[in-house]
Amino acid sequence: MRPKIFVSQPIPQPALDLMAEVADLEVFPWTHREVSIDELESAAQRSDYFFIMHTVPVRARYFGPGSRLKGIGMQLAREDLHDLAAMKAAGVKQIMSKPVVPTDDPDGYSLDGYGLNPRATGQLMVALLLNCAYRVNESDMFCRANGFFQEMTMQFMGHGTTGKTVGLYGFGKVAKQAARLLSAMDMEVLYTKRTRLSTDDETKWGVTWCADPDDLVARSDYVCLLVDFDDSKLKMFGEREFKLMKPTAYFINVARGRLVDQDALIAALTDGTIAGAGLEVFWTEPPNVVDPYVDERLRKMDNVVLTPHNGGATYASRGAQTLRIAEALVEEIKANWTG
Structure with a gap:
């Protein structure tokens, strides 16, 4: 069986296409609001992995009885929003996107x-x-x-x-x-x-x-x-x-x-x-x-x-950020998923 990834909001298509090669996807469809904690708890009952942006909360209740979660892919871990101790205690992996190695920016900030x-x-x-x-x-x-x-x-x-x-x-x-x-x-x-x-x-x-x-x-x-x-x-x-x-x-x-x-x-x-x-x-x-x-x-x-806190909202910037989370999730699934 293929794993199922719950994606906490619509994201650029290249990241979705990459994850779809190894998993079935459920994407939260709305752009006018954030996914709620109740909706995330429900998604944990039917999903093996979460793909979240860094403002999406992580709560211990996601890991309760009936939860299927094995890992959460994210770009940034925030102690004020993410219960990392509960993740660790539940054996849910924190799957971080890979860091960008500066290459072509003279000031040390990669163009990717x-x-x-x-x-x-x-x-x-x-x-x-x-x-x-x-x-x-x-x-x-x-x-x-x-x-x-x-x-x-x-x-x-x-x-x-x-x-x-x-x-x-x-x-x-x-x-x-x-x-x-x-x-x-x-x-x-x-x-x-x-x-x-x-x-x-x-x-x-x-x-x-x-x-x-x-x-x-x-x-x-x-x-x-x-x-x-x-x-x-x-x-x-x-x-x-x-x-x-x-x-x-x-x-x-x-x-x-x-x-x-x-x-x-x-x-x-x-x-x-x-x-x-x-x-x-x-x-x-x-x-x-x-x-x-x-x-x-x-x-x-x-x-x-x-403007709605969307400073990185270019196809290049958001596309690269989400693709790196997707890459980390795909790598984890290929290495450890047993069905």
């Missing part, structure tokens, strides 16, 4: 798999910034609602990018990919991080050091949050930081929602403390909730551009 994700996320950050700079979302909604326009109207005047300052609050892989685009758009690109780059690297990426994060926030026309999350950074950006920003400035977040005091952000957007925001991440995401959603207050704001 994980190296594509920071590129895609950095480019999405720039897209959010441009959307705010030229008020694309508001203009689109106006045209759809009204069906007419006044040529060269004053209604959707934007600040653009030429001669403006963008502050990169954090400077890792994603920031680097964004910086090279931003500096080509006639912008002054400031950055702050714990350790300053070398002079050569600052020249290479077209960025200027700003030692004081508050100074970066105050000087920037676009403040882009790009730091990694840990518990010490919970709500690190709140009312005080928003009040430091120019009233004409925009806040862009493609990092993590829990870095930001969301109520303070909503207040700043409502009372005109800042001009607007481009948001890819939200407070109401795992592990705070299993099924992530966007706060209704944000959804009603015209001066906010929203």
Whole structure:
């Protein structure tokens, strides 16, 4: 008998085709919501393996009486979402996708798999910034609602990018990919991080050091949050930081929602403390909730551009990531499945 793999959401076809060579597949069909814990527990009763993305929770209840699970394929293991101890105790294998070996990227980030994700996320950050700079979302909604326009109207005047300052609050892989685009758009690109780059690297990426994060926030026309999350950074950006920003400035977040005091952000957007925001991440995401959603207050704001935490959503990036999980599962099945 062939094993059965439950895939926690629709994924690019190449990964499905590869797994279908050695297993029967059941793919959770919906894209408008996450698979629930109850649905995963039920799937464990009829599946030998799970294929999950890294935000899908793993609970001990999946391994109870009647469970057929022998392994779970994943890209990242998260202690805040995945009960790894329960997996181990139940004898369910943690099947990790193989790491990407950097080859053709001069900065050590492979153009395959994980190296594509920071590129895609950095480019999405720039897209959010441009959307705010030229008020694309508001203009689109106006045209759809009204069906007419006044040529060269004053209604959707934007600040653009030429001669403006963008502050990169954090400077890792994603920031680097964004910086090279931003500096080509006639912008002054400031950055702050714990350790300053070398002079050569600052020249290479077209960025200027700003030692004081508050100074970066105050000087920037676009403040882009790009730091990694840990518990010490919970709500690190709140009312005080928003009040430091120019009233004409925009806040862009493609990092993590829990870095930001969301109520303070909503207040700043409502009372005109800042001009607007481009948001890819939200407070109401795992592990705070299993099924992530966007706060209704944000959804009603015209001066906010929203994307559903999907920064790596290119066929190349998502395709490579899912293919590597599939490869690990196929290798495991070929080596150990006995039927």
